[in-house]
Amino acid sequence: EAGVVQSPRYKIIEKKQPVAFWCNPISGHNTLYWYRQNLGQGPELLIRYENEEAVDDSQLPKDRFSAERLKGVDSTLKIQPAELGDSAVYLCASSLNTAFAGEQYFGPGTRLTVT
Amino acid sequence: GQQVMQIPQYQHVQEGEDFTTYCNSSTTLSNIQWYKQRPGGHPVFLIQLVKSGEVKKQKRLTFQFGEAKKNSSLHITATQTTDVGTYFCATDTDKLIFGTGTRLQVFP
Numbered sequence: 001e002a003g004v005v006q007s008p009r010y011k012i013i014e015k016k017q018p019v020a021f022w023c024n025p026i027s028g029h030n031t032l033y034w035y036r037q038n039l040g041q042g043p044e045l046l047i048r049y050e051n052e053e054a055v056d057d058s059q060l061p062k063d064r065f066s067a068e069r070l071k072g073v074d075s076t077l078k079i080q081p082a083e084l085g086d087s088a089v090y091l092c093a094s095s096l097n098t099a100f101a102g103e104q105y106f107g108p109g110t111r112l113t114v115t
Numbered sequence: 116g117q118q119v120m121q122i123p124q125y126q127h128v129q130e131g132e133d134f135t136t137y138c139n140s141s142t143t144l145s146n147i148q149w150y151k152q153r154p155g156g157h158p159v160f161l162i163q164l165v166k167s168g169e170v171k172k173q174k175r176l177t178f179q180f181g182e183a184k185k186n187s188s189l190h191i192t193a194t195q196t197t198d199v200g201t202y203f204c205a206t207d208t209d210k211l212i213f214g215t216g217t218r219l220q221v222f223p
Contacts, residue, residue: 033211042203042213043158056211091157100146101207106157 002026004107006092012113018080021110025073025094032069033104034077035091043091048101049075079112087114117142119204121214129222134191136217138204145208147180147187152216153200161189194221 005024013019025032030051035043046065048056051072060067064083069075079086089111093104119140128134138147146165150158162171164180164187171178177190191198199221204214 040216042205042216044213045211048211058210093158101205101211102146102148102163103160104148104158105160109157 004092004094004105006090006107006110008110009108010111010113012115013082015084015114016081018078019082019112020079021077021090021092021112023075023077023092023107025075025092026105029094029096029105030072031095031101032075033093033095033101034067034075035093037089037091037109039088046077082112082114084114087112117206117209117212119144119206119212119214121202121204121217123217124215125218125220127220127222128194130196131193134194134198134219136189136202136204136219138187138189138214140185140206142208143184144187144206145184146206148205148207149178149187149189150203150205150213151200152203156200158203191219194219196221196223 007022011019032049034046036046037043046060047054047067049069052069065079067077089109091106091109093106095104119138122137148163149161151161152158162178167184168182169180175192179188201216201218203216
């Protein structure tokens with residue numbers, strides 16, 4: 001069974017430029033998560049989807065971040081414009097639709113460097 | 116808001132020694148999960164606990180959920196170099212949050 005797929009693995013951009021990350025969750029997993037992980041810290045939830053619906057986006061900086069999950073499968077996370085402080089690893093995870101997050105499967109992440 | 120704190124932040128042990136990391140919350144948790152993240156890798160799910168006082172074992176790893184469901188621990192017996200990484204607790208009670216993590220280094 002294929003795991004969570006993310007692309008690109010690495011991205012270097014200049015500040016004020018836009019950037020987009022893509023995630024393909026495990027087949028059959030209705031719940032999809034985007035996290036940001038800064039060096040030496042735990043993952044911080046940005047947005048959680050149940051199928052196509054964003055059920056928790058309270059931590060998403062909506063002035064510059066946007067996400068979508070069309071058809072309830074793949075998802076993209078966009079930053080426009082990027083700032084220096086956005087440098088981090090962006091992780092996507094998926095899980096079966098249960099009462100709570102439970103067992104999440106993480107992708108390899110996209111390491112973003114903003115210069 | 117809800118937070119989970121982990122201690123210690125770092126732990127260096129000699130191979131063969133035991134290791135324990137603790138996850139503490141000021142509020143009652145409905146569930147707790149533990150993840151391991153190797154250096155340069157992504158978090159990998161280890162276990163989930165939901166019952167008060169629950170204890171689960173995976174080979175040399177023992178996981179415990181406190182009676183009051185406000186704390187949890189992960190204990191590794193006789194550490195090996197393959198245990199190196201950062202161990203995170205996480206909970207999806209009021210919000211989905213990860214702890215601060217404990218970085219384990221094992222010296223051969």
